[in-house]
Amino acid sequence: MTKVDRRVIKSQHAIKQAVIELMSEKNFDQITIQDIADKANVSRKTIYLHYADKFDLLDKLTEEYIDKLRKLCETACEMDWRPATQICFEYLQSNYSFFSTMLASKGAPYFRNRFLEFQIEEFKNELHKTNEIRDDVSEEVFLRFVGTAYTGIVEWWLTNGMPYSPHVLAEQVGTLLETIYNSSSSTKMLG
Template sequence: MDRRIGKTREAIFEAFISLMAEKNFEQITVNEIAARANVSRGTIYLHYVDKYDLLDQCIETQMEQLCESCLAGGEDAHIASGGALLRTAEYLERHAWVFTTLLNNKGVPAFRTRLHAILLQGLSEQIDMSGLNRGMNKEMLIQFLASAVVGVMEWWITHSMPYPANEMIEDILALMERNQMAPRPLDTVQ
């Protein structure tokens, strides 16, 4: 991508997120985004269909960057594994402003939904259905686990990350292991 295009898109994204930190998504106008980004309204429409497309692309970009960062661990190539969960929390911690804004804005459930979907996929690929999980409905178990992890991460982010990322993930994995639902043993967390 041309550097100028990248810089313009970054300015639009930053303006959009800063406006979302101030007001509800539904109240934000393309004119406000353009003014804050110091670009014309037409420039925004060159890159995005409307503010909903901008939101979708912002979330998708953030999720792609999150996944790239979290799955960079080689052998721990599932987002639901201990190491990948820790890298996820650390990435969220480093980019707290963006994710806090996305989660706190009442008009944006799409981010939470996307994170939930990624965890569902990771868990479905590696959940152990033997032992206590034998005979359980796998889909229901995966929904339960993904909802619990996303719920705790959402709480952690919206409450200004009161604990370090590694402590939160250790606690999540301990709870999962205590209930024999952990996708990977705790000793795989790095």
Template sequence: MPQEHAKKDRRVVRSQEALKQALLALMSQKSFDAISITEIVESANYNRGTFYAHYENKEALLDDIIDELIRKFLASFRAPYEHQDVFRINELTANSVKIFDHIHQHAELYTTLLRSNVMPNLREKMFLALKEISMDELEYPTTGVNQELLAIYSIHALLGLIFHWVESGFEQSTSYMQEQLILIIQWRPMEVKAKKEG
């Protein structure tokens, strides 16, 4: 009996994966809104019954793809501090930053999501996931700075950098982005000169 259950599970995984790949292939050609469930199941060589056995609608299928991507993204975000009691930001090295490795490794998927007009959905989910683990897993020294506002500010800055990189077609190398992030994090000017015309 357990073997039968394992086979069934493999079939479920296989059909879900086929539906995901079919959706992504269609999304590389047109926007998510323009894709129908009929197109997805025809591309995956399944019927509508199989689709509805796994997903309520195409949005649920997309959410499954995004949720899996975010799990991998969070693992890359945690990499510098997950095995440390104290995370020393001033000792952070470019090599310990893994988020750009993750993004580049899944460049085709991020590019497809960008082109098919679902990036705002992805960005919002990434923001909420990062905010949750920042508030739950990282404790900053008490300085009078509101910890939630600090997390919001930092995460928006990080996501802005990431999505600029994706939108530029990965113009800079992974190592360059890692090095620049470290420089940006550690850069604390005491004064900035205002440019005057003429």
């Protein structure tokens, strides 16, 4: 097992935090490597040791948070909608600075798209567990609808300062998801 130097971890954390803070202040396109270096109190060389450019940094930062969310979803997949959704909202709340900045930033549409695609993938996994979908709705339309609605709720919740607790929001969203997934009056088996 390779031991990672704590200075490297500390530098990477400072760089990631700097990007998040800068994105809450200005558009990502306006942020330079020098801005990041100044904010993180590291040299430009240190940034380039870890990342090819600011886009690579943003990509790795995005994947780090999405991967953590994916692991949470894997753990929660055996639960009912409400407790599973609450776990996700608690994660979003504990990483409020990152998610609210990324969803509110006009310079990071890539993140919103990546988050939406992640949600669609997770809902597809859930749909394939039940193995049923309504006859009159295509799987793609269904997944886009649910994924976009869920992403929109998350975006609204975070950009409005989380007006509901994760528990209350999970109860409401869980009810909606149960309604959508259980409205199987006319269903077919997925192929």
